Amino acid sequence: MSTMLAVENLSVSFPTRTGMIEAVRGISFSLGRERLGIVGESGSGKSQTGRAIMGLTPPNALISADSLEFDGIDLLNAPPQLRRDLRGNRIAMILQDPKYSLNPVMSIGRQIVETLRTHGNVGKAEARDRALAMLEAVQIRDARRVYDLYPHEVSGGMGQRAMIAMMLIAGPELLIADEPTSALDVTVQLDILGILDRLVRERGMGLIFISHDLRLVSSFCDRVIVMYAGRIVEELPATELANAEHPYTRGLLNCMPEIGVGRHPLPVLDRRPEWAL
């Protein structure tokens, strides 16, 4: 399998008044044209990992890595112009909550067209046609109507589909999805995952799926990375999750209530200081 993204010893830290906060502490992984899940609790560094790849780390943060390469391009030393060209074009990111991550004063259609016209020499009429086709591809039934709506006029599931359409319109090779379905109902969640799954298969994209829901990730991804306190504690194929060895992974799996399994009280994570070493 060809490697699209190679991450070697990546660290992200934030200087604060009370000292350095090390959000990501030396993680390494590689990604081909596959679905990779990154799982962990809040504060485990999973989102900062995604943001570092995308180039959205806040300017006050310190990033270091032995290598952070996307398709042979050294992302860390790339000039801002090149990163802007990549962002939204070859690397795209879906954020958690469409309510906060879409532009509230721009219609959905215009936002999608904007992405397209920023990255390619596309005429207005053609951009509109492609945006409509993309909205249909993410299973928005009434694409023409939705095109002219503003983000506050659509439901959460619809907004998330619009965001996916916006991220996919330029045909990215790498898609980072940061909790794309956490703000949605279970049934809508599955629709969205179905759309992502189909697009990954049809377009041969690489997908990094960031989530705190280990079960959902394991049912969707090929490979899973489990993060704790900024480090990777375990990496394993999704099918092998039942045989996870690290107590943290096992704890995450166990602590969720399951239909038909009565466990009172639920097992809770007994966090050990040595996990964070």
Place this chain on the structure above:
Amino acid sequence: MNSALSIDRLEVAYDHFRALKGVSLDVAAGESFGLVGESGSGKSTLLRAVAGLAPVSGGTIIVNGEKLGDRRDKAFYREVQMVFQDPYGSLHPRQTVDRLLLEPLVIHGFKDIEPRIIRALDEVGLGSGFRFRYSHQLSGGQRQRVAIARALILEPSILLLDEPTSALDASVQAEVLNLLEQVRRDRRLTFVMVSHDLAVITHMCDRLMVMQDGEEVERLSAPDLSARRVTKDYTRNLLVASEGFRRTA
């Protein structure tokens, strides 16, 4: 059966939109009752209507044998307390935990304030070290514990829980669910709990009602749901959805 909460053909309307279309239910004292459904199914509206936070346009609500009018009196709020979904939005940002817990006690004229605050924090597993912190100095799970302490400090008999764990990590969710079960056992509380997560509801509740579009879809017991004895397609879809993603070829 001694019912703690009995709702008959309850209607809630916002202008012309009917959020609840004649829902009835009966919750026995000491029972834990669950409401499940998608966003917009009216499950939270039902809780809010009981708490007096939604405009009731028809039907009756009876709490511990007393029919509720348009205005809730103080005694009602001693009996019924609510815990909200978003622990970041439901605590006053400029009040310390101490102040948050003090306010209900003062309103209801309690005398032994000091020991009650200490006991309430102990009960939710926070300890007195958290007493003079602000909510922004707490994690999501700790905030939800404060919200539970605030609800319990008046010693209510009914607790309304509106998605109490959906904003929390799975591991923290387990801790909060365990805490809720613990206080229910210790204080013989009646729970009415809303969630979109079937697994959480079956874990916490004896009986549950599935809702859609402001109406009841069906009523089940937790063992029925565990054994997949459901009659409506809508519930079956929810069950399938809760099992995670399945690839269709």
